[in-house]
Amino acid sequence: MTSSTPQTLYRKIWDQHVVTTRDDGTALLWVDRHYAHEGSFHAFDQLAASGRKVRRPDLTVGVADHYVPTRDRAKGSAEPEIREMIRLLDANTAGSGIRLFGLDDPDQGIVHVVGPEQGLTQPGLLIVCGDSHTSTHGAFGCLAFGIGASEVAHVLATQTLWQKPAKTLRITVDGSLGPGVTAKDLILAIIAEVGADGAAGHVIEYAGSAITELSMEARMTVCNMSIEAGGRAGMIAPDETTIGWLKGRPAVPQGQAWDAAVAQWQTLKTDAGAEFDREVRIDGASIAPTVTWGVSPEHAEPVTGTVPDPAQAGDPGRAAAWEAALDYMGLAAGQALSDIRIDRVFIGSCTNARIEDLRSAARVLDGRTTVIPTMIVPGSSAVKRQAEDEGLDRVFTASGAEWLESGCSMCAATNGDMVPPGERCASTTNRNFRGRQGPGSRTHLMSPAMAAAAAVTGHITDVRRLGDVR
Amino acid sequence: MKPFTTLSAPVVPLRLANVDTDQILPGRYLRKPRSAGYEHFLFHDLRRDAHGDPDPEFVLNKPAYATAPILVADRNFGGGSSREGAVYALVDQGIKVVLAPSFGDIFASNAAKNGLLTVAVARDVIERIWEVAEADPESPLTIDLAAQTLRIANEDAVPFEIDPFRRECLMKGLDDIDLTLSHSDALDAFETEYANRYGFRNPT
CATH class of the missing domain: 3.30.499.10 (Aconitase, domain 3)
Structure with a gap:
């Protein structure tokens, strides 16, 4: 492929992460971030059973979210099995030197809220987590998708994943959303339009004026539910809204490294004329609360x-x-x-x-x-x-x-x-x-x-x- | 992982669409250790009535289908949550193959890692498999992964598509971490070069 061939955002990020490609097109991809939660215990068990170690503990971050009590937190869960899930995450992350936002951390939260909030999620990254709503992070113009326990074990051991290139689907939402109509209404309307398996095998890129007008929070809502249309991932090209939202967050680069990062992020967009396997157009103004x-x-x-x-x-x-x-x-x-x-x-x-x-x-x-x-x-x-x-x-x-x-x-x-x-x-x-x-x-x-x-x-x-x- | 080559066996006809991974394994069983035997939780709520008693109409509760190793479902099987426990539940039940018009991507990937073959098959073929299995529960379906064909009883073989990498891993029973570690030199070189080029991507 020559450098003049117009490329999609997805393809650009893919190419930056390829360690090696097999003849059948399946590639070994480098993983920049892996988010772990209590449910990751199967993967840590698999790793321990095979006698392997975590290759890059600095690139995995643990967050307690699925099992944490929402009431009387100081007392912990009344259910011993639930307490054990939180304890296992503590033990597995501590045992491998992985940073944890645990139950008592002042910045604990839902992994897909905490990652962006801390600035751990950034444009251009390849992000995985053993949770299907990892597609949320694509709002920052990164490639982010959910994986199962075996793939989590593979990432822990090698910091890579074998992936087959997905097909590409661009969903362009023209116009603007009306009063009282939110990103949630938009994504529900999109799913109703394409079907719960309509984007299976595809990575979705959301584009158009109704998308670029959205705040980062709203973009995350849209990308979050990409999986509900069957999409492998959802993404939105980074722009000034993205950069402004990330600036100053704890885990983003500082000083000259920030400038280098921003310069690179500005290249992360689909080139004019790049071809998608499928295109869907939706009129944003026609969407009602859904x-x-x-x-x-x-x-x-x-x-x-x-x-x-x-x-x-x-x-x-x-x-x-x-x-x-x-x-x-x-x-x-x-x-x-x-x-x-x-x-x-x-x-x-x-x-x-x-x-x-x-x-x-x-x-x-x-x-x-x-x-x-x-x-x-x-x-x-x-x-x-x-x-x-x-x-x-x-x-x-x-x-x-x-x-x-x-x-x-x-x-x-x-x-x-x-x-x-x-x-x-x-x-x-x-x-x-x-x-x-x-x-x-x-x-x-x-x-x-x-x-x-x-x-x-x-x-x-x-x-x-x-x-x-x- | 045990290699998969061919299988000729009876079918569980599951005439349901959008059987998401919450239906296959309800969330409250995700905290169970694998040693608990996940077959106990398979389709837990789908196969029981409101009182928790087995629903005699649910296909896996019918003795004629209770041990068949090929599950044949409608579109979007395994959509939703990435929980690999959904695959453990099927594998622990003795299911070796799932056929459906379409699958959740993450589910299909998880299945392959556990030696469970998933094949996307046209809806009319699925319909024919259901008809035959409902008429005669013992009628075998034959899956030949090397030839990439399936055959309903004594009918003509039907070709199917499968990702070549997934097929190779299943046929050899490959542990893909071993496979990746055979690329260690390339990985080490990539890691060094990547750190030079994209140093700003490391968390600070």
Whole structure:
């Protein structure tokens, strides 16, 4: 390939990381950052069983998030198996000389919030973690994707991974998002458009004016849910917004090294004329606040709409899936989405628990009262401090919502925070899978503002109808 | 890892789409050590009713399919979470092959690392496999990884595609860390050169 051939951002980052390429195109890629969490214990076990050591402990960072208690943290979890998960992460990272943001660290939080916040996530890096929402970090113009335990063990042992080049999909969102419409609505609309496996085998690059207008927090929300469209990764080219957001964070380069880094970051964009395997265009202005009605993130509709009718699904397999989804969710075709009663609200997760998300929920909750149990779990302990500095915690507690400690909490339900069977939860998380938030739980995905609106009305509500929404 | 070459065996017809890894292994079992035997958690909530009793209609609860080693599902099998435990649950159950029209990428990668073959097959072939397995649970499906073909009972062989690297690892039962370490010289040289060129990428 000559240097004049226009290249995608994905290809540029790929090429910078190739150690060696096999005849079949599979390449051994260098990994700049590996984030570990409690679930990484299988990989550390595999490494120990094979008698291997961590090659570059300085390039792995541990964060306790999936199992941390969100209430009475000082007491620890009442469940011995959950306490053991946190202890294992402590022991495995300490044993290999890996830096840890553990349960008691003032900067502990959800790994996909902490990595960017600390400046560990930077443009151009290849970042992996044993968690599918690693795609979040692509918001910084890096190549970031989730891997399983065996691949985590491979990274620990070699600081590399074997990868086959992915296909490329560019999703261009023209125009601007309307008032009350957020990055969450945008990504739900995208997933509904391409399908839950529509981007399988692809790395997605998001482009267009509606994307470049987004803040870093909002870009992370979009990239986070790339995996919900089946995408291997999602990425957005770094720009002045990215550089400004990173400047001064603890782990970014300083002085001359910062200048060298910025100069390199500015080359990280898709060249004019570069070809993608697929292109999708979406009009940002046409997107309404969007909610899910079913058990896959692709089951998403504008809040102004109705529960779809399986008879209109198009093919028999799809109709059967919709039928089963309605049965599980306890909904009837044709019902207005805004008529759906909600039992509880969860505002949190690596998708939507950054400071902007909390501000957006607070604008809706300010001066109003929640009518159903509402949990608010900040994305990190640093986000928690900032929210408290801004007085958001007082808005939340005055509304009757619970203001808790940072962690994955009720998104993954692995720490014991669960939606009771049969209950319906308005959730700012990423997956409305059956039982994801606890056995028999029913999840409706939506933005923080929409979840807050449901909290004060007790049913799915178009936040734009509450007024004073910017 | 045990090499995979060919298999001729009965099928579990799982007529479900979007069986995500939360369905294969619910999150609350992720903290179990592998020695617990992950087959106990496989499809834990899908195969039980609201009271926790086995649902007789769920295919793996039917004696005729309970031990078949080839699982055949609808589109987007294994989407969602990267949990490798979903693969452990299938492997510990004795599943050797999963066929579906499409797979979650991370799931398929995890499967290969554990010797579990996943093959993406056109929806009409999947439909035919379901029909045959539902009519006769003992009817064998034959998978030949070297020839890259599958054969339903005595019907004509159907070719399938698979990534060549994944195929080689499965057929040889390769540990890919060993394979990588055979490139140690290239890796050491890369690491040095990369540190010179991209020193600013190291965390400060």
